[in-house]
Amino acid sequence: MTDQALVDLAFSMLERSYVPYSHFPVGAALLCADGSVFTGCNIENAAYGPTLCAERAAVAKAVSEGRREFAAIAIAGKGADYCWPCGVCRQVLYEFAPELTVLVARGDGAFVKFPLKELLPHGFGPSSLN
Numbered sequence: 592m593t594d595q596a597l598v599d600l601a602f603s604m605l606e607r608s609y610v611p612y613s614h615f616p617v618g619a620a621l622l623c624a625d626g627s628v629f630t631g632c633n634i635e636n637a638a639y640g641p642t643l644c645a646e647r648a649a650v651a652k653a654v655s656e657g658r659r660e661f662a663a664i665a666i667a668g669k670g671a672d673y674c675w676p677c678g679v680c681r682q683v684l685y686e687f688a689p690e691l692t693v694l695v696a697r698g699d700g701a702f703v704k705f706p707l708k709e710l711l712p713h714g715f716g717p718s719s720l721n
């Protein structure tokens with residue numbers, strides 16, 4: 592799976608986003624260590640707080656299907672800026688994959704690539720409880 596193919600999958604999820612409040616669709620595609628991919632979209636809620644980000648939707652699908660080892664995630668939005676993962680999503684990704692590669696795309700299709708450890712330095716993870 593190329594970086595571009597993973598980003599394309601994230602973009603393909605924008606049409607599934609449920610965003611009646613923000614009107615800001617986000618798509619995600621999570622590449623697992625075994626080569627499988629789980630996609631996600633943001634799912635908003637009238638009470639606002641229960642809104643689920645696209646990245647966490649993808650993680651929930653992967654983990655509930657038995658995958659816990661992740662290699663990369665692509666995140667796509669339609670904005671002028673790259674669609675950076677929120678802090679909560681950075682933390683959720685860190686739980687399973689501190690070595691994850693994060694591909695972040697913007698509306699014109701351009702994307703940049705960062706290690707999760709750069710987006711969440713000194714993260715709190717499972718080993719922090721030792």
Ligand code: THU
Nearest residue numbers: 613615617633644645676677680
């Ligand atoms: N959103 C995501 O799906 N992922 C992020 O990491 C940032 C924010 C969504 C949540 C909400 O539906 C919309 O973008 C605006 O915040």
